[in-house]
Structure formats: structure tokens, C-alpha cells
Amino acid sequence: MSEKPELVPGETRKLEVLTAIPKNEGVDSAVAATRRVISALLHAGDRTSAEMGAVAAQLNAIADHLDEHNGPVDDRLVDMWSGEGVTRHDPITGAENAIAPPLHLAGREDGSIGGVVTLGLPYQGPPGHVHGGVSAMLLDHVLGVSNAWAGTSGMTARLTLNYHRPTPLFQELEITGRQMKVEGRKIWTEGVISVDGEPCVSAEGLFINKQVPRPR
């Protein structure tokens, strides 16, 4: 068994960005524009059918153009799982994933990781607040990356969530995670979503050290 909250003295890992930073060019800016579209379409129901029909035609033309120039899905999968691609496609931090908020994460010298994100309308559950399943998704990922940062990763076997208070939309959320313990193949990891230092959702995960092979 090894306790893993602290790095050993002298270890050289420094604060390090664990997710790709959007470069605001090329695909990153196209994805950012798509996020705007997703948000703008919410409650756009008071427009006329003709206006929205024209919007649908434009969006379909864009999708047709992208599909035409995309390689086969098997090749895209291989690219996603090599090099920088690993942090660019996931649905939480991925700069090239329009459904990612996106959250930017950094590893810290004390062995924890963290990041901030502000969520808007697409992530709403209770009025004006974040959907509980979205919080679960964010925390599952943050716990998974905490494991990568600590050096021993696995698949989520069990995720326990406690919802302490409603998590607001449109306010900066701080999300942190830390690997707590490794025992054989079992990995215990914890994380929290806070606002102004007050916890909104906390998570405890049991991960099992097993990797699904990367496509190649």
C-alpha cells in the first residue's frame, strides 16, 4: 500500500498544464464558435420556423463540409489517442470537443490537480444551477486526471457523490482532485467542486488499475 497525497522531497514535477490550451485558431476557434451556437440555440424557440429552418440549412452545410474532409473514423480515433490529441478530445477539457465547457486543469506540486470553469445554459439542471450529472462527469474526469498526475491510473469502478448545495451557473467553479491511496490494483481518489471556497459537490472514486488499449 502507498499513501500518495504528497510528492517525495526532491521530486521535480512542477505545476504543469494537464490539458491542451485552446490556441484560438483553426479548429479551436471553430469549436469555440460551435459552443456559442449550442448556447444560442437554447430557448431560441420564439423565432419563426422559416428563420430557424434557414439556420438548420446553414449548420447542415457546415457539417457536410466537415464530414467531406474528415478521414475514416478509425483514423480519427488513432489520432485522438496519440500525442497532444489525448487531452484535446475529451468531453470535459477537450479544446476540440464542442460539448466540453472546457475545463483547464493544472497539476500542482503537492500532488493535487485543479482548474476553474464557468458553466452556462447548456449545463443547467435545477433552475439557474448545474445538472447533477454534469457535476458527476466533471468530477469523474478530474479524479481520472488526478490519477494520471499521481502516476497510477485506472478505470472508474465506483463513484460516490455528495451534493452539498446547488452548484450555480455563471459563477466561477473551482474543481480539485487528489489521489489518496493505492492498494494493489485499487486506487482511491477524491475531488470537490467549490464556489467561493464552499464545497458544492464532493466525490470519492474507486478506480481499478486497468487500461483499455489505445487504437492504433
Ligand SMILES: CCCCCCCC/C=C\CCCCCCCC(=O)SCCNC(=O)CCNC(=O)[C@H](O)C(C)(C)COP(=O)(O)OP(=O)(O)OC[C@H]1O[C@@H](n2cnc3c(N)ncnc32)[C@H](O)[C@@H]1OP(=O)(O)O
Ligand atoms: C504526468 C501526468 C500527465 C497527465 C496528462 C493528462 C492526460 C490524462 C489522460 C487521460 C485521463 C483520462 C481520465 C478519464 C477519466 C474517466 C474515467 C472513466 O470514465 S472510465 C469509464 C467508466 N468505467 C468503466 O467503464 C469501468 C467498467 N468496469 C470494468 O471495466 C471492470 O469492472 C473493472 C476494470 C472496474 C474491474 O474489473 P476487473 O476484472 O479488472 O477486476 P475485478 O477483479 O472485477 O476487481 C478488482 C478488485 O476491485 C473490486 N471492485 C471492482 N469493482 C468494484 C466496485 N464497483 N465497487 C467495489 N469494489 C470493486 C473487486 O471486488 C476486486 O477486489 P478484490 O481484488 O477481490 O479485493
